[in-house]
Amino acid sequence: MSEADDATEAELAEEAARLFSGRVEFLLSAPQLKFLPEPDFPEVAFCGRSNVGKSSLINAVTGRRSIARASVTPGRTQELNFFEVGEPTQFRLVDMPGYGFAKAPLKVVEKWRGLVRTFLRGRAPLKRTLVLVDSRHGLKDSDREMMKMLDEAAVGYRVVLTKTDKIKASELEAVAGKVEAEARKHVAAYPEIHRTSAEKGMGISELRAAILADVRA
Numbered sequence: 001m002s003e004a005d006d007a008t009e010a011e012l013a014e015e016a017a018r019l020f021s022g023r024v025e026f027l028l029s030a031p032q033l034k035f036l037p038e039p040d041f042p043e044v045a046f047c048g049r050s051n052v053g054k055s056s057l058i059n060a061v062t063g064r065r066s067i068a069r070a071s072v073t074p075g076r077t078q079e080l081n082f083f084e085v086g087e088p089t090q091f092r093l094v095d096m097p098g099y100g101f102a103k104a105p106l107k108v109v110e111k112w113r114g115l116v117r118t119f120l121r122g123r124a125p126l127k128r129t130l131v132l133v134d135s136r137h138g139l140k141d142s143d144r145e146m147m148k149m150l151d152e153a154a155v156g157y158r159v160v161l162t163k164t165d166k167i168k169a170s171e172l173e174a175v176a177g178k179v180e181a182e183a184r185k186h187v188a189a190y191p192e193i194h195r196t197s198a199e200k201g202m203g204i205s206e207l208r209a210a211i212l213a214d215v216r217a
């Protein structure tokens with residue numbers, strides 16, 4: 001990487017930190033597609049299995065304790081929740097319902113699934129999707145299915161490992177290696193994965209900078 005690239009990266013990280021410590025506001029919660037906000041600003045969606053840590057990661061990235069509602073109970077987030085960043089607004093983050101949650105009634109699961117898939121496939125201002133994966137478990141078939149759907153829809157995504165504070169560094173590297181190797185086989189996946197802990201703040205400033213780069217791309 002050249003010195004010029006380094007300078008741009010540092011500037012981006014600094015700007016991202018400044019933006020996220022400024023105005024971040026909950027906009028609305030859409031239980032159905034007809035309640036989506038106007039497609040006025042670039043968006044980045046957080047998706048992944050139930051309980052993987054989507055809402056917690058939004059809280060960590062925005063530096064807010066509970067702007068997005070997190071819970072030990074899988075299936076906490078049941079709508080598409082939109083958050084605005086910047087004054088004036090520069091972009092939006094979208095907290096999505098989780099997939100792969102077997103305990104919810106089938107009808108409910110189908111409803112979330114339809115909402116998530118239709119949104120990810122057809123949302124014009126969607127600049128990037130983050131596919132969150134629990135670092136303790138690695139990729140599950142439901143993640144592979146989601147990644148395949150995003151490949152087919154040509155929606156670019158980053159794979160983000162969550163809860164890295166819960167495992168040893170050596171285990172993390174083993175899982176990260178496997179997940180990265182698999183991600184590289186997916187056409188719409190970013191070749192490098194992210195390692196994060198919403199609890200300890202690991203990887204959060206890098207993810208903020210990546211989000212800013214994505215919404216500006």
Ligand SMILES: Nc1nc2c(ncn2[C@@H]2O[C@H](COP(=O)(O)OP(=O)(O)OP(=O)(O)O)[C@@H](O)[C@H]2O)c(=O)[nH]1
Nearest residue numbers: 051052053054055056070071075076077098198199
């Ligand atoms: N140790 C640790 N726990 C975490 C981390 N991120 C999330 N959790 C915990 O994992 C549980 C689920 O977190 P959520 O953020 O609600 O997960 P979600 O993906 O939004 O879940 P749904 O909305 O149900 O799909 C909560 O008990 C969090 O406190 C992390 O980085 N480290």
Ligand SMILES: [Mg+2]
Nearest residue numbers: 054055076077
């Ligand atoms: Mg949630």
